[in-house]
Amino acid sequence: MPSVRFRLNGVELEIDADPDRSLLDILRGHLGMTGPHFGCGAGECGACNVIVGDRAISACDTPLWSVADKDVTTIEGLGTSERPHPLQRAFIAEQALQCGYCVSGILISAAALLKRNPSPTSREVKEALDRNLCRCGSHNRMVRAVLRAAEEMAAG
Numbered sequence: 001m002p003s004v005r006f007r008l009n010g011v012e013l014e015i016d017a018d019p020d021r022s023l024l025d026i027l028r029g030h031l032g033m034t035g036p037h038f039g040c041g042a043g044e045c046g047a048c049n050v051i052v053g054d055r056a057i058s059a060c061d062t063p064l065w066s067v068a069d070k071d072v073t074t075i076e077g078l079g080t081s082e083r084p085h086p087l088q089r090a091f092i093a094e095q096a097l098q099c100g101y102c103v104s105g106i107l108i109s110a111a112a113l114l115k116r117n118p119s120p121t122s123r124e125v126k127e128a129l130d131r132n133l134c135r136c137g138s139h140n141r142m143v144r145a146v147l148r149a150a151e152e153m154a155a156g
Helices: 023-030 086-093 103-116 122-129 139-155
Strands: 003-008 011-016 049-052 055-058 071-073
Touching (some): 049 103, 055 103, 086 139, 103 122, 122 139
Antiparallel strands (some): 049 071
């Protein structure tokens, strides 16, 4: 079986697996990462989003081979309970989560946006989160949380 090397949350990995398997399958099944969720299986809902480079991508329809020699970040690599990422703190402060199923993908989409654009407008945040489905109706609070995190990150 061929192996694929990539960095997951800053750790160099070499995975012996079918390179055509989905990244989500490898992350959840092989590596035990539970943050990226299986939602639609078609790259349409954002529940499985991870960051590759500086972009949020859906891991459910991304083949393992496509992340060879790249940096992959899951929600587990965003922050810790001891040192949460500013986005995680802002989502808590703004009460921007309900059931939680979509939140890891939304946080990842927001983190990718802030990597590319540290001072987004409300419209840019909405556009970045547009592909993330949330049925709980927390979108306005999520946008406020992302803007709050951007301000915190800019302040240092």
